[in-house]
Amino acid sequence: MNYNGKRVPAVVIKRLPRYYRYLGELLKQDIQRISSNALSEKMKVTASQIRQDFNYFGGFGQQGYGYNVAYLHNEIGEILGLKEGYTTIIVGAGYLGHALANHNAFEKRGFRLSAIFDNDTQKIGSIINGHRVQDTALMEEYVREHNIDIAILTLPRSAVEETAERLAECGIKGFWNYSYAELKLKHKVAVENVHLSDSLMTLSYKIKQGNDE
Amino acid sequence: MNYNGKRVPAVVIKRLPRYYRYLGELLKQDIQRISSNALSEKMKVTASQIRQDFNYFGGFGQQGYGYNVAYLHNEIGEILGLKEGYTTIIVGAGYLGHALANHNAFEKRGFRLSAIFDNDTQKIGSIINGHRVQDTALMEEYVREHNIDIAILTLPRSAVEETAERLAECGIKGFWNYSYAELKLKHKVAVENVHLSDSLMTLSYKIKQGNDE
Numbered sequence: 489m490n491y492n493g494k495r496v497p498a499v500v501i502k503r504l505p506r507y508y509r510y511l512g513e514l515l516k517q518d519i520q521r522i523s524s525n526a527l528s529e530k531m532k533v534t535a536s537q538i539r540q541d542f543n544y545f546g547g548f549g550q551q552g553y554g555y556n557v558a559y560l561h562n563e564i565g566e567i568l569g570l571k572e573g574y575t576t577i578i579v580g581a582g583y584l585g586h587a588l589a590n591h592n593a594f595e596k597r598g599f600r601l602s603a604i605f606d607n608d609t610q611k612i613g614s615i616i617n618g619h620r621v622q623d624t625a626l627m628e629e630y631v632r633e634h635n636i637d638i639a640i641l642t643l644p645r646s647a648v649e650e651t652a653e654r655l656a657e658c659g660i661k662g663f664w665n666y667s668y669a670e671l672k673l674k675h676k677v678a679v680e681n682v683h684l685s686d687s688l689m690t691l692s693y694k695i696k697q698g699n700d701e
Numbered sequence: 702m703n704y705n706g707k708r709v710p711a712v713v714i715k716r717l718p719r720y721y722r723y724l725g726e727l728l729k730q731d732i733q734r735i736s737s738n739a740l741s742e743k744m745k746v747t748a749s750q751i752r753q754d755f756n757y758f759g760g761f762g763q764q765g766y767g768y769n770v771a772y773l774h775n776e777i778g779e780i781l782g783l784k785e786g787y788t789t790i791i792v793g794a795g796y797l798g799h800a801l802a803n804h805n806a807f808e809k810r811g812f813r814l815s816a817i818f819d820n821d822t823q824k825i826g827s828i829i830n831g832h833r834v835q836d837t838a839l840m841e842e843y844v845r846e847h848n849i850d851i852a853i854l855t856l857p858r859s860a861v862e863e864t865a866e867r868l869a870e871c872g873i874k875g876f877w878n879y880s881y882a883e884l885k886l887k888h889k890v891a892v893e894n895v896h897l898s899d900s901l902m903t904l905s906y907k908i909k910q911g912n913d914e
Contacts, residue, residue: 489912498745499712505902532711568902569909583800590796593881593898599905638904662908664901668806678907680900685806687893688877689718689781691851692812694891695875696782699702 491567496544503541504564506531511561523554573598575636576664579651580643581606581614581621584666588640589617602634606643624651631658638662645669652677704780709757716754717781719744724774736767786811788849789877792864793856794819794827794834797879801853802830815847819856837864844871851875858882865890 489501510530514522528535542548545567548560565571576599578585588594589604604616607624614621622630630636639655641648641663648667655663656675663679665671671679693699702714723743727735741748755761758780761773778784789812791798801807802817817829820837827834835843843849852868854861854876861880868876869888876892878884884892906912 489907489910491910501903501906502899504906505896505899508902509896509899567906567909569905570902572905572909574905574908583796583803587796587800588897591897594901597898597902599901637908662904664904678904678912680904680907682897682900683718683722684801684804684895685810686715686718686722687895688807688812689721689783689810690714691875691877691891691893692782692785692787693714693717693780694702694893695787695850696780696785697702697704699891 491544494544500541500544503531503533504568507541508561508564508568508570511557511564514557515561520557521554522557527555570598573600574638574662575600575602575634576638576640577602577627577631577636578604578640578642579606579624579627579655580641580667581608581611581616582642585640585642586616588642589619599638602636603630605630607647627651628654628658631655631660636660638664641665641667643667704757707757713754713757716744716746717777720754721774721777721781721783724770724777727770728774733770734767735770740768783811786813787851787875788813788815788847789851789853790815790840790844790849791817791853791855792819792837792840792868793854793880794821794824794829795855798853798855799829801855802832812851815849816843818843820860840864841867841871844868844873849873851877854878854880856880 489496489498524535524538528538531538545563548555548563578589578601581604585604589601595601601619604619604621605624605627606612606621611621612623637660639660641652643651645667648665648669649671652663652671653673656673656677660677663671663677665679665681668683670681702709702711737748737751741751744751761768761776791802791814794817798817802814808814814832817832817834818837818840819825819834824834825836850873852873854865856864858880861878861882862884865876865884866886869886869890873890876884876890878892878894881896883894
C-alpha cells in the first residue's frame, strides 16, 4: 500500500490503527511522553521495528527523549485520514448491521452514520439507533445527494457484488465489507474485507499451542 | 507467539488463517497444486516471505512442483488447532451476540456454539438461533458441566473483566473478546481481542492515500 507514492508494506499499515488506539489511551491518562521501549513492550513489536515503521512516514523524531504522545497520535491520525471525517451508510439491516449502527466508537473516530438500507419490506421503516431503514431502491439517489464516502456492507454474500457495483457507480469511495465475498469491481474503490473468523482461528492457535497472549 | 517451543512472530501467525481460508477456496474449485508465485500474488506477500513463513513450521516442502493444496490446507489447519473442535458460549445477547450466534461459518471451522448467556431479564428466555438465552448466574455451572473451551465476550466493557475472571476460574481456555477492554486476568488464558475499528481505520488510510486494495 502506498504512502505519498512510496510503497509501504501492508503489515506496517495494519499496525498504524493499533499505535493510534494505544496513543489515544495514553492521552486519556495524561501521559505526555513514551520511550520507544515502553511503546515496544505494549505493542509487542521490537523497538527497532517501531523505528522502521515510523521511518516510512518521516520518523516522527525525538527518539532520545522518547516520543511526544500528542504529536505522534495526531500525526498517525493524519496519515490514517481520520481528520477528514467520513459519511457512511450501512447496507443490510440484519443483526450485524444493527450491531455496527449501535457502535458509537466509529462516530468518535470521525465516521458518521448517515443512513441504513435494506431490501426486506419487513425491515424497511423500522428504526435503528435513530435511523429509519430505507429501501435499497433509493440508495443510489441518497448516496449521490448526500455525498456518502463509505458503504458498510452487511448484506448476504449473494447480493453484495451487484450492490457494491451500483454504489461504486455513484462515486462511493470505500467499502467496509462484512459479506465474505471478494469484490471484483469495474470501478477503482478502496475495499477493506473483514473476516471475523480469522481472529477466531488465531485464538484457536493460541489455545492449541499454549500461548496466553 | 510460540510453536513447539520456538518463537514465531505474531505477524506470521496472523497470516495463517488467511492462507487457510484461501487454500480452502482453491479446494472448493478442485485445484490441487499452486505455485508459490500464484500463492504470493493472491496473498499479497512475496514468495520469499511465504517460504519464510512456512519454514517456521517445517516448510511443507515441494516448492519445485508448487504446493499440494490439500496437504497444505490440512497442515495449516492442524497448526491452527482447527481439528480439535471447540465448544463455545456467547456472553452478551445484544446485537453483536445475535450476529455471531447466527454466523454459520464458525461452526464449519469447528467452533460449536453451546449456549448463550445474559443478565438482562428482558433477554433471558428468548431464543437466538435455537439457543434459549440463559441467566449468567448459571454460567459457571454450565461451563464446568459441559467442558466449554471458548467464551465469546460481547458484553459491555464495564462488566467484561469480572465476567472473564469468573469464567477463567471455571477452566475456560480462551476468550474471544469484543468488549474493547484489555483483560488483565489472574489466570493464564488465551485471549484474542477484536477491534473492529482497526480495519475501518485501515479503510480510511486507503481512501486518504488513494489505494484501492
